[in-house]
Amino acid sequence: MSEQTPEPAPGLAIDARGISKSFGQQTALDGLDLRVPAGAVTALIGPNGSGKTTTVRVLSTLLAPDSGSVTVFGYDVVADAAAVRGLIGVTGQFSAVDQLLTGRENLALMADLHHLRRTVARERIPDLLARFELAEAADRPAMTYSGGMRRRLDLAMTLMGEPSIVFLDEPTTGLDPRGRLVLWRIIRELVASGVTVLLTTQYLEEADRLADQVTLIDHGRQVADGTPAQLKRFAPGGRVRLRFAGEGVLAEASSLFDGAEPAEDGLSLVLASDGSVSSLQRVLDTLAVHQLPVESLSVEPPDLDDVFFALTGQEERR
Amino acid sequence: MTAQAFAVSDTATMLRRDLKHALRFPMVAMSGFLTPVVLLLLFDGVFGRTLRAGLHGAALGGGYVDYVVPGVLVMAAGGVAEATAIGINTDMSEGIIARFRTMAIWRPAVLAGPVAGSVARTVLTGAAVLAVGIGLGFRPHASVLGWLAVAGLFALLGLALSWLTVAFGLLAKTPAGANSLSLIPLFLPFVSSAFVPTGAMPAGVRAFAQYEPFTPVIDSLRGLLTGAPIGADGLQVLAWCAGIAVAGFWWATTLYNRGPRTAG
Numbered sequence: 001m002s003e004q005t006p007e008p009a010p011g012l013a014i015d016a017r018g019i020s021k022s023f024g025q026q027t028a029l030d031g032l033d034l035r036v037p038a039g040a041v042t043a044l045i046g047p048n049g050s051g052k053t054t055t056v057r058v059l060s061t062l063l064a065p066d067s068g069s070v071t072v073f074g075y076d077v078v079a080d081a082a083a084v085r086g087l088i089g090v091t092g093q094f095s096a097v098d099q100l101l102t103g104r105e106n107l108a109l110m111a112d113l114h115h116l117r118r119t120v121a122r123e124r125i126p127d128l129l130a131r132f133e134l135a136e137a138a139d140r141p142a143m144t145y146s147g148g149m150r151r152r153l154d155l156a157m158t159l160m161g162e163p164s165i166v167f168l169d170e171p172t173t174g175l176d177p178r179g180r181l182v183l184w185r186i187i188r189e190l191v192a193s194g195v196t197v198l199l200t201t202q203y204l205e206e207a208d209r210l211a212d213q214v215t216l217i218d219h220g221r222q223v224a225d226g227t228p229a230q231l232k233r234f235a236p237g238g239r240v241r242l243r244f245a246g247e248g249v250l251a252e253a254s255s256l257f258d259g260a261e262p263a264e265d266g267l268s269l270v271l272a273s274d275g276s277v278s279s280l281q282r283v284l285d286t287l288a289v290h291q292l293p294v295e296s297l298s299v300e301p302p303d304l305d306d307v308f309f310a311l312t313g314q315e316e317r318r
Numbered sequence: 319m320t321a322q323a324f325a326v327s328d329t330a331t332m333l334r335r336d337l338k339h340a341l342r343f344p345m346v347a348m349s350g351f352l353t354p355v356v357l358l359l360l361f362d363g364v365f366g367r368t369l370r371a372g373l374h375g376a377a378l379g380g381g382y383v384d385y386v387v388p389g390v391l392v393m394a395a396g397g398v399a400e401a402t403a404i405g406i407n408t409d410m411s412e413g414i415i416a417r418f419r420t421m422a423i424w425r426p427a428v429l430a431g432p433v434a435g436s437v438a439r440t441v442l443t444g445a446a447v448l449a450v451g452i453g454l455g456f457r458p459h460a461s462v463l464g465w466l467a468v469a470g471l472f473a474l475l476g477l478a479l480s481w482l483t484v485a486f487g488l489l490a491k492t493p494a495g496a497n498s499l500s501l502i503p504l505f506l507p508f509v510s511s512a513f514v515p516t517g518a519m520p521a522g523v524r525a526f527a528q529y530e531p532f533t534p535v536i537d538s539l540r541g542l543l544t545g546a547p548i549g550a551d552g553l554q555v556l557a558w559c560a561g562i563a564v565a566g567f568w569w570a571t572t573l574y575n576r577g578p579r580t581a582g
Contacts, residue, residue, distance in 0.1 A: 085420055085421055094413040096413040096414050097414060098414050099412070100338070101335070109331065112334075141342070
């Protein structure tokens with residue numbers, strides 16, 4: 001498969017310009033631009049209904065855009081759909097495994113459809129089963145798998161044909177924390193082996209941890225893109241977290257600061273801050289004037305949540 | 319393109335998937351086999367004597383069972399195709415179909431695999447109907463060549479009905495809808511020469527029964543099996559079957575290529 005790969009636009013795995021897609025009255029994509037560098041993880045983040053899934057469906061040849069142009073490693077997704085399909089692997093939001101077949105049979109099905117030589121398949125199938133922690137369940141029908149196992153089988157199937165680029169549409173939605181960590185590890189290994197990854201997520205923490213590049217979209221349009229560090233500069237600031245010894249002090253302190261929010265632990269207060277020394281000084285002065293003892297103080301830099309809020313005006317899960 | 323080169327191997331892969339599904343859920347295949355057997359018992363054992371008396375033995379060679387077996391054979395093919403329509407409709411709602419659409423395979427293989435499985439089930443079910451028929455006193459006297467022609471014609475009928483009902487399965491929004499559409503080919507044989515000669519029908523119905531495709535197919539099968547006068551043009555029969563198969567293939571692949579059912 002790799003021998004069909006043409007010379008890609010320098011450094012770019014995906015080059016999408018001005019793609020639009022409507023379903024009847026509803027506009028899903030409204031002139032979206034997206035550039036995905038080769039050999040890295042790019043996260044597409046945005047609220048529900050912002051067009052993430054539609055984007056993945058256009059990039060993976062499932063939907064033709066109404067207008068705009070998209071190339072994957074230099075191949076047009078509409079005119080050269082067959083060539084694009086030879087380079088991509090897709091793990092969608094909905095489990096794309098055959099529920100009636102066992103894990104091993106599902107992988108063998110993929111090996112057959114990729115026209116792999118029998119000797120290659122015989123090596124790769126147990127490899128993938130082991131890597132995705134499915135060896136024990138390999139001969140059970142996929143319908144008996146847990147959500148996390150099914151997701152891992154799904155991704156293992158996607159990798160059977162050694163794609164050059166993998167699309168992951170909300171790969172960890174609905175997974176427990178352990179399942180999420182396993183998937184993150186697998187994604188990092190993938191990129192280390194030279195595969196390009198485009199993932200969509202609602203979890204900004206996930207983008208922060210995994211992505212080299214982040215594209216923020218809303219209402220089917222690009223709002224911002226850059227590295228997580230670059231994007232964080234869009235956010236006005238971070239937070240100051242104050243921890244008190246008791247609830248009485250906490251209550252008193254929270255009446256002193258506008259917009260102060262009590263934290264989950266029941267003993268801390270979170271204040272918005274632009275991160276400057278003078279603003280921090282003002283907080284300390286106020287506390288000193290009222291003689292309120294503080295157990296600990298920490299300054300937190302902005303995270304992607306703040307970027308999101310700053311750029312879309314929407315409060316996503318916090 | 320390159321995908322075409324894999325038409326045979328991709329179809330074989332999808333056929334293997336289809337057969338594994340059938341083996342894992344043998345009830346579906348079993349009901350496809352039981353229905354025509356019950357139909358045969360019903361028409362031979364319950365209605366047979368009356369029907370034969372009413373027809374004064376005219377146009378019937380030996381016993382009624384000799385007359386009715388080819389008709390039940392054709393209904394068996396319709397029943398298998400009906401199950402195929404429901405199977406395809408259910409399968410299309412599975413996430414794995416979206417995966418197949420993103421892969422560099424010969425696209426019609428996703429449909430051709432189940433069709434090949436359906437033809438295999440049609441032939442097996444037909445053999446079972448013949449075996450039960452012989453148990454009930456059916457005495458075919460076809461030559462070796464005749465048997466080959468029967469097998470070939472029956473498989474071709476299975477192919478035509480399967481492609482047609484696969485299109486039904488893709489067209490319908492729910493398995494129940496796919497089932498309803500498939501009742502058309504399932505019930506058409508009742509208004510054909512399957513159970514009584516068309517000559518014994520009222521004039522209006524007779525005109526329809528004489529010209530609908532199942533009548534020449536059934537007459538040909540009956541002629542090949544029992545040596546009864548065929549009264550149908552072999553070419554006409556082949557043209558009907560091939561025509562329905564090609565139209566069904568075209569319709570089904572067009573529906574499949576139109577893309578996923580849901581917009582989201």
